[in-house]
Structure formats: structure tokens, C-alpha cells
Amino acid sequence: MKRLFPILSIVTAILLAYALYEALVVAPADALQGEVYRIIYYHVPSAWTAFLLFFINFIASIQYLVSGKPAAKSATKWIVIAIGVIGVIATFIPAVQQMLPTGMRPSAVATTVILIPAFYFLIGKFFPGDRLDVLAVTTAEVGVVFCTIVLVTGPIWARPVWGIWWAPGDIRLTSTLVLWLIYVSYLVLRRFSNSAQTQMLAAALAVFGALDVPLVYFSIWFFRTQHPQPVIGGGGSMDPRMLNVLLISWMAFLCFAFLVCWSRFRLELLHREVEEAYAMESLAGSVAGVSVPLTRRAQ
Amino acid sequence: MNALKFLFAAYIATWVIHIFYLGTLVRRFKRLRQQMKDLDRGE
Numbered sequence: 001m002k003r004l005f006p007i008l009s010i011v012t013a014i015l016l017a018y019a020l021y022e023a024l025v026v027a028p029a030d031a032l033q034g035e036v037y038r039i040i041y042y043h044v045p046s047a048w049t050a051f052l053l054f055f056i057n058f059i060a061s062i063q064y065l066v067s068g069k070p071a072a073k074s075a076t077k078w079i080v081i082a083i084g085v086i087g088v089i090a091t092f093i094p095a096v097q098q099m100l101p102t103g104m105r106p107s108a109v110a111t112t113v114i115l116i117p118a119f120y121f122l123i124g125k126f127f128p129g130d131r132l133d134v135l136a137v138t139t140a141e142v143g144v145v146f147c148t149i150v151l152v153t154g155p156i157w158a159r160p161v162w163g164i165w166w167a168p169g170d171i172r173l174t175s176t177l178v179l180w181l182i183y184v185s186y187l188v189l190r191r192f193s194n195s196a197q198t199q200m201l202a203a204a205l206a207v208f209g210a211l212d213v214p215l216v217y218f219s220i221w222f223f224r225t226q227h228p229q230p231v232i233g234g235g236g237s238m239d240p241r242m243l244n245v246l247l248i249s250w251m252a253f254l255c256f257a258f259l260v261c262w263s264r265f266r267l268e269l270l271h272r273e274v275e276e277a278y279a280m281e282s283l284a285g286s287v288a289g290v291s292v293p294l295t296r297r298a299q
Numbered sequence: 300m301n302a303l304k305f306l307f308a309a310y311i312a313t314w315v316i317h318i319f320y321l322g323t324l325v326r327r328f329k330r331l332r333q334q335m336k337d338l339d340r341g342e
Contacts (some may be wrong), residue, residue, distance in 0.1 A: 020310075033302075034302055035302050035303055035306055036302035036303070036305050036306050038306055039305070039306055039309040039310075042309060042310060042313045043309070046313070145316060145317070145320045148316055149312070149313050149316050149317075152309075152312045152313075152316065153309040153312060153313060156305050156308050156309040156312065157305065157309060159305060160301065160302050160305045256317075260320070260321070260324075263324055263328075264324060267324060267327055267328055267331070270328070270331050270335075271327075271331055274331055274334050274335060274338070277335075277338050278334075278338070281338065
């Protein structure tokens, strides 16, 4: 695994450089916006990556909440399977398809729905026990970084196109800002709370916070907003060459996010190991009559 | 030209944020490694 990291880092660097070249040189200019539209190749992949990371955080938090409670774990498993099966079947029913907002493709809904059980079982398999909590904090932190980029590049793009930096009251923009604030408060809770219940409280907050993700995503269908329609899954349309570059850029950022998550995951494991070692040392010191102030040492 | 200014500002801002975050990770790794050395020495 240690050898894989540098290899993946080199591949990711090449991919990011190639995506940059495609975004700035190969992709055609937009007929309406000109060159400034190329911000899309950083703004949209960052948003998709943030959503994916918050989704993983949501699944890991649910799994962590029900871990150690066999009845709740079993019930959650069956609920997740039911969501996947019923959700996919429902998208084939014409009556349900008619209920979908204009432009939203049933295939896109089915793909999103099937990801819920897929991620649930994969995360449960590869991240047992406390590693679920480590994964949750990792994805929340890296997700906040990507969400910050969305909130910074969005206004930079809006200024030349809309004439304003921010559209006050716009549901897409406001819900994204709220999403960012929820996950920042999640990280603040984890950083400064010393309670034994912190991990459980944070997991519960993450579950509620994740409810904002569909609101952000679907807001452009259900509310009047200045934000353009999505380029994949319905509504908006895009030149295939532009879409190709957008997908290359997303792949590059996904690889980058994976590497950053990997590092952050290792950091969290190391941090817990050191804290445990200090706690053991403190305990041993107490037994021998020499008390080690744990909180000061662990900082 | 004016639009290009915004384009480059967005790209630069993205990488500044990423590099800043990577810097915090490196700093935290270094601090933890130092703490591990201290533990090994029994300090």
C-alpha cells in the first residue's frame, strides 16, 4: 500500500495537468460567456466531489450510529435495501416518471438511488468498527475543502456573468452556504468537544447535515433560481466536447480527493494511536504515583 | 481580458485553498511524529 501512494500521486498529478490543459486549451469557448465559462471545469467537479464526500460521511455516520446495536443495524440494512429496490423499480413506472421535475432523467434518479445500498455495504465491509468514525471525519473535512472552493469560485464566476458576486436569497447559493456551515460546525464540534459522546453527537449532526445535500442539488428544479440547470441528469445542455473535458476534470479531482482522504485517514489513525499511547502512559504514571497531565501532553 | 482575470482568479483560488489544506495536513503529521518520538523517549 505504501508503494501505491506515490504511484497514484504521480498519476493524479499527470491527470490534473492534462485536465488543466483540456480546460484551458482544448475545450471550445462558450458562445455566450466567452472564456470565463471555463471556471465550470473547477467549480462543478469540486461541487460533485464535495457532494460525494458528504454522502460517504452520511453513510459512515449512520453505520457508526447503529454499530453495536444489532437490532438497529439489521433494521437499517433492510431499510437501505428497500430504498434501493423500491427506488429503482419506481423510476420505471410512468406515473412516477411524470412526477419528476422537467428535465430530470429517470435513469439519473435510478443511478443515484442504487448508490445508497452500494455505498452502504461497501463502507460497512471495508471500514469496520471505529474506522467508520475515522472515515466520517475524513470525508467531512475534505468535503468542506471542496465545498469552500465551490463557494469561492461561484461568486468569481457570477461577477462577470450575472454582474453580482452573490444573489441574496437564491436558494441554490444559500443552501450551499448552509451546507458548508453545517459541516464546519461538525468539524468544530469534533475539534473542541472532549465529551465521551462527541463521536455519537457528531454522527447525529452529520445525518441531519446530509439532508441539506439533496436540497442543494434539487433546488434548481423545485425553486426559481439564478443558478443554471445541471449539465448531467437533465435540464441544461452542453456541447459534447465541453462535457468530455468536464468529466476528465472530475476524474482528476476525484483522484486528488481520494489521495487527500487517504492522507487524512492515516493522520486520524495516527492521532488516535498517539492519544491512546498518552492515555496509557498517563495511567501507568498514575499507578506509579506520578500523574501525567494527559490533555496538555496530547495537544 | 477582463473575463480572463476572473478565470485565472478562480483557478488560482482553487489551488491556493488545496495547497493551504495540504500544508495543514503536513504540519499535523510532523507534530504527531514529534509526539511519537517523545513517547518513545519516555518524555
